[in-house]
Amino acid sequence: MNKITAPAYAKINLSLEITGKREDGYHDIASVFQAVSLRDVITLSLGKDGIKISSDDKSLPTDEKNTCYRAAALFLRELGLSSAGVSIYIEKHIPSMAGLGGGSSDAASVLKCLNWLYGCPLSDDGLRRLGSAVGADVPFFIGGGTALCRGTGELITSLKPLKRHWVALIKPECGVSTPEAYKRFDSLEKPPSSHTPNLVEAINQGLEIASLLHNDLEDASGLREISEIKERLFKYGANGALMSGSGSCVFGLFDCYKACLSACSKLRGSYPFVRICHTI
Structure with a gap:
């Protein structure tokens, strides 16, 4: 072959x-x-x-x-x-x-x-x-x-495989350059954070993770749409929401498919990229 x-x-x-x-x-x-x-x-x-x-x-x-x-x-x-x-x-x-x-x-x-x-x-x-x-x-x-x-x-x-979460992916019109995001982060001079160990422990113990999501680069994205999308995802039932990586896509975590689908349907007219998927 x-x-x-x-x-x-x-x-x-x-x-x-x-x-x-x-x-x-x-x-x-x-x-x-x-x-x-x-x-x-x-x-x-x-x-x-x-x-x-x-x-x-x-x-x-x-x-x-x-x-x-x-x-x-x-x-x-x-x-x-x-x-x-x-x-x-x-x-x-x-x-x-x-x-x-x-x-x-x-x-x-x-x-x-x-x-x-x-x-x-x-x-x-x-x-x-x-x-x-x-x-x-x-x-x-x-x-x-x-x-x-x-x-x-x-x-x-x-890590221990995460239980299935339904995921809403929302990307605004503008993208984010990874080098530029890191450059802006450096200019913020923020002290180091320490959220990841608690998240790792929760995953390995099979505990809820939504309240432990964290991204140091969110404030460095330079996009007001990030916080707007997160607010709307929470309004429509997401357990947690976060910008992924250096952005600009934001994800929302849902326990059930119908709730995730409903949120995506409400957001689809506002942003050019709206998709539903799940963790694997």
């Missing part, structure tokens, strides 16, 4: 704390990542004509700026197959500049697909090592689920 199609699931951050800034300019974090059912779809075919990227989203780059391109190049180089070719088609459903990890998840899916097509020569740890060279969030998506991520995101500790 030389062709495979696979999902690339999005994530939300149940917590995101900035624990320090490194000499290389990157930030250390403590963050609980949670995979959700919203997904892109990756179709990958082996060939002989280099790395080719295409997508239904014509705004995506098709060269080395694309995370899937870089992931494929790293994998083929790792196996000594730099002259081999691969065609990658990306069916996009995860919005960009949203804090949902779409590009990182796509790259992880490419690594897993190539590994499968070539007979699984690399372990998951090997795939994570390659993924970390593509982007800080890529290693998480090799395994997905519920995990505590530290360092720049490459230090991953799996």
Whole structure:
């Protein structure tokens, strides 16, 4: 077989704390990542004509700026197959500049697909090592689920699987640049927070988590829509609401599908991206 199609699931951050800034300019974090059912779809075919990227989203780059391109190049180089070719088609459903990890998840899916097509020569740890060279969030998506991520995101500790929550995803018109969000956070000079350990303990004990959600980057988003969306999600029955990652997507957690669907229906006319999904 030389062709495979696979999902690339999005994530939300149940917590995101900035624990320090490194000499290389990157930030250390403590963050609980949670995979959700919203997904892109990756179709990958082996060939002989280099790395080719295409997508239904014509705004995506098709060269080395694309995370899937870089992931494929790293994998083929790792196996000594730099002259081999691969065609990658990306069916996009995860919005960009949203804090949902779409590009990182796509790259992880490419690594897993190539590994499968070539007979699984690399372990998951090997795939994570390659993924970390593509982007800080890529290693998480090799395994997905519920995990505590530290360092720049490459230090991953799996947590007890979260019980199913229905998730409303709401993204305003404007996106947020991750580098700009971190730059604004640095300018705020906030003291370190310490919410994540309590969240991790609650998850591992199967306790309610809605009151423990926290994101250091919310105030650095620069978007008034974030607080407005959160207020409306709570008004429509969300147990918890938070901006995901560096934004600008906001998620609301619901216990039941009907309540989540009702909230999404009320918000759909106000924002360009409104989706319902669930934790996985």
